[in-house]
Amino acid sequence: MSASPHKYALGVIGTGHIAGVIVRRLIESGYLQPDRIIVTPSKNLAAHPMPRGVVVAANNAAAVKDSRLVMLSVTPQRFADAAVSIRPVVSADQLFISVMAGQSTARIASVLGGPQVRVVRAMPNLPFGLGRGVTGLFRGEAATDDDIEEARHFFNAGGVCVEVEREDLMNAVTAVAGSGPAYFYYFVEMMMKGGVAAGLKPEAAQVLAAHACVGAGAMLLQADASPAELRAAVTSPGGTTQAAMNKLTDCNVAEHVTQAVLAAYRRSQELGKLADG
Ligand SMILES: NC(=O)c1ccc[n+]([C@@H]2O[C@H](COP(=O)([O-])OP(=O)(O)OC[C@H]3O[C@@H](n4cnc5c(N)ncnc54)[C@H](OP(=O)(O)O)[C@@H]3O)[C@@H](O)[C@H]2O)c1
Known part of the structure; x- marks a missing residue:
């Protein structure tokens, strides 16, 4: 300084x-x-x-x-x-x-x-x-x-x-990064549930799910590639990841997650109007 x-x-x-x-x-x-x-x-x-x-x-x-x-x-x-x-x-x-x-x-x-x-x-x-x-x-x-x-x-x-570059985009920052850790924890929770349903003990499922996600996050930050490219690299045609991706697509998870982020964005806008009101 x-x-x-x-x-x-x-x-x-x-x-x-x-x-x-x-x-x-x-x-x-x-x-x-x-x-x-x-x-x-x-x-x-x-x-x-x-x-x-x-x-x-x-x-x-x-x-x-x-x-x-x-x-x-x-x-x-x-x-x-x-x-x-x-x-x-x-x-x-x-x-x-x-x-x-x-x-x-x-x-x-x-x-x-x-x-x-x-x-x-x-x-x-x-x-x-x-x-x-x-x-x-x-x-x-x-x-x-x-x-x-x-x-x-x-x-x-x-x-x-x-x-x-525009102040209203701070609502989008809040929706993606402020609330983002909660989306991540939710996804880890759901992966753990799947692991337990497949027979793992909850403690083992948590270690596996959390480290899989954190390790993937570290690779994403280091790699010169988009998340979609990295996902493609672990998705062999006809393999296990492909089976999971097909299910996520069938359930329209991508659209639901997008809508969840937009719901946080709209709520941030509403709270801002109340605060500035
Ligand atoms: N927590 C987060 O993760 C996070 C992340 C990003 C941004 N923020 C923002 O940061 C702000 C604070 O959040 P927080 O979670 O830290 O809240 P918090 O733990 O409730 O802290 C607010 C602090 O403000 C003090 N305070 C209240 N009125 C005051 C006054 N007139 N003069 C001086 N101090 C006063 C309170 O003191 P007393 O307890 O003595 O009343 C308390 O220490 C919020 O606007 C929030 O949106 C929070």
Whole structure:
């Protein structure tokens, strides 16, 4: 990060579940030293303390005033209250990164002081904590090239980033990557069920299904090939995989999965309208 007159590199407003995951990863990856981070107090901190060295502010304004970069990670319905407490100390040289679902960059800027407030919106997912996350990014109206670059570096500490060019596409990011881990777990569960139906013990079925999926995922990320090409490579004509694929096709699973992702997308749009309303 560039030299800055601010005492802290990062102030965190809303020290809950996702903030804990992000802060821990930023420190573990070496992106930030703990004493460069200041967080707001929260009930969550008693049960899930921040890593040693992270500073706990007396209040929201104190966490923002001395921080060049501020992460907004309260629940969307609590943002209006949080904004009232920090608006008086927002300054022109600060960048706000919001991980809040459904709150538009225009609304965030507006409640923090006006359209000149620099905001980048991000939607990370939980594997961020293992360095295997994927984060969607959208650049608000006043955010600069340097701001989006900084947001990329920040979220690359926990995986990879995909920038979208229109804000409504953050709903698609949520539907594919935010909810994505649940689709994966569901598929593993169903594979386990099949294994158990074929006679395996549940524990063995879980190890086999989970490792088959995780190993395939690792190959997909390394290979210079599409998922369809990799699938074709394991599907010998007339073989076992072909028998399974025929069944998936007969049951129209492809269409159902597509519709499931679109249902998550529409729900994300609805929740965004309620939050911005
Ligand atoms: N969890 C995820 O996987 C995930 C992933 C991506 C994005 N997000 C987004 O991240 C945001 C937070 O989610 P979460 O799961 O971390 O929620 P959470 O665990 O409920 O954390 C929210 C935190 O905000 C604090 N808070 C509430 N009102 C506040 C205020 N006025 N000032 C300062 N702090 C305040 C709460 O403190 P108290 O407990 O003391 O009230 C709590 O620590 C949401 O907008 C969510 O959409 C979450």
